[in-house]
Amino acid sequence: MTRRRRIYEGKAKVLFEGPEPGTLVQYFKDDASAFNNQKKGVITGKGVLNNRISEYLMSRLSEIGVPTHFVRRLNMREQLVREVEIIPIEVVVRNVAAGSLSKRFGIPEGTPLPRSIIEYYYKSDELNDPMVSEEHITAFGWAAPADLDDMVALSLRVNDYLSGLFLGNGLRLVDFKLEFGRLWENDEMRIVLADEISPDNCRLWDVKTNEKLDKDRFRQDLGKVEEAYQEVARRLGILPEGGPSDVKGPKTLQ
Template sequence: MARRKKLYEGKAKILYEGPEPGTLVQYFKDDATAFNAQKKDVIEGKGVLNNRLSEFFMTGLSRIGVPNHFIKRLNMREQLIRQVEIIPLEVIVRNFAAGSMAKRLGLEEGATLPRPIVEFSYKDDALGDPLVPEEYIIAFGWASQQDLDDIVALALRVNDFMSGVMHGVGIKLVDFKIEIGRVWEGDYMRLIVADEISPDSCRLWDIETGQKLDKDVFRQDLGSLNDAYTEVAKRLGVLPSNVTHATKPTLIN
C-alpha cells in the first residue's frame, strides 16, 4: 500500500496515518533494543515475525471477546489498527518471578507466584519506565479508579488466554506487558488492548527445558533471537513446522 504520513516512531514500530479516520497503519521494524535502548541491533525478519505473532494473539483475543485495536494484517510488516488514546502506563502481568521483580524482592528466577500479579510502570524512556502505585496513577490523572479496575480485569483475561495458548504448545508464560488505549463510540468511552503482543513484550520459557524464547535471548546474549521467535511461531502454527530459520519467513495466511 502507498506510504502515508508518519505520525510516530518508537523503538520497534512506526505508526502511519491510516486510510480512514480513526485508523492507523502499524509497521513492525527489525530493530532490537534492550536496557532502555542502551543495547541495539537490527535482526532481519524480526518485524515480520512480530507482525504475524501479534496478529495471531490479537485475533485470538477478539474471538473470546477481549477488545483490542487490531483490524487486519495488510502485508508482511504492516497491520491496520484502530487509533486510540494510549494511557501512559505499561501494564505488567507476572505469573513467575523473573527480571526486575526477582531482583527487587530477592526471589529465585522462575519461582511460581501465589497468584498473577499486575504492576504498572509509567511510560517514559528518559526515566526508565519506573514502577508506579495506583495512588500515583489516580493522583496524576493518568487513569481513574474505575479505569484501573477495568484495566486489571482486561489484563487478567489476556493472561488467562495467553497462558492457555502457550501451555498448549509447551511454553510457560512467565510474564508480559501490554498497553491500554481509550476509544470513543459517541459519548461512550471504553478501554481496549493496544500496541502489540509478541515475544518482544513477553517472557516465554520452554516448559521442559527452561530455554528462553523471548527478548531475553538478545538481552543476555543467549543465541539467535530469530531462531527463538521462529520456534514460538512454529509451535503456534504461524510458520510451517519444517522451517528451521526465519530470516525471510514464509508465513501462513
C-alpha cells in the same frame, strides 16, 4: 507503494496515517532495544514474525470478547489498527519470578509465584519507565479509577487465556507487558488492548527445558535470537512459508 504521513516512531514500530479516519497503519521494525534503550541492535526478521504473532494473539483474544485496537493484517510487516488515545501506563503481569522482580526481591529466577502479580510502570524513556502505584496513576490523572479497573480485569483475562494457549504449545508464559488505549466511538469511550503481544513483550520459556524463547536472548546475549522468535511462531502454527521474508517499508511524508 502508497505514500503515507508518519504519525509516530517508537523503538520497535512506526505508526502511519491510516486509509480511513480513525485508523492507523502499524509497521513492525527489526530494531531491538533493551534496558530502556541503552542496548540496541537488529533481530533479522523480527518485525515480520511479531506482526504475525501479534495478529494471531489479538485475533484469538478478540474471539473471547477482549476488545483490542487490531483490525487486520495488511502485509508481512503492517497491520491496520484503530486509532486510540494511549494510556501512559504499562501493565505487567507476572506468573513466575524473572527479570527485575527476581532482582528486587532476591527470588531465584524460575520460582512460581503464589499468584499472578500485577505491576504498573509509567511510560517514560527519560525516567526509565519507573514503577508506580495505583495512587500515582489516579492522583496524576494518567487513568481514572474506572479505567484502571477495566485494565486490571482485561489483563487478568488475557493472562488466563494466553497462559492456556501457550501451555498447549509447550510454552510457559512467565510474564508479559500490556498497553491499553481509550477508543472513542461517537460520544462513548471504552478501554481496549493496544500495542502488540509478541516475544518482544512476553517472557516465554519451553515448559520442559526452561529454554528462553523471547527477547531475553537479546538482553542477555544468549544467541540464536532469530531462531527463538521463529520457534514461537512455529509452535503457534503461523511461521510464514519460507521463513520471515522481508518487505520494504512504506514511503513517508515528513
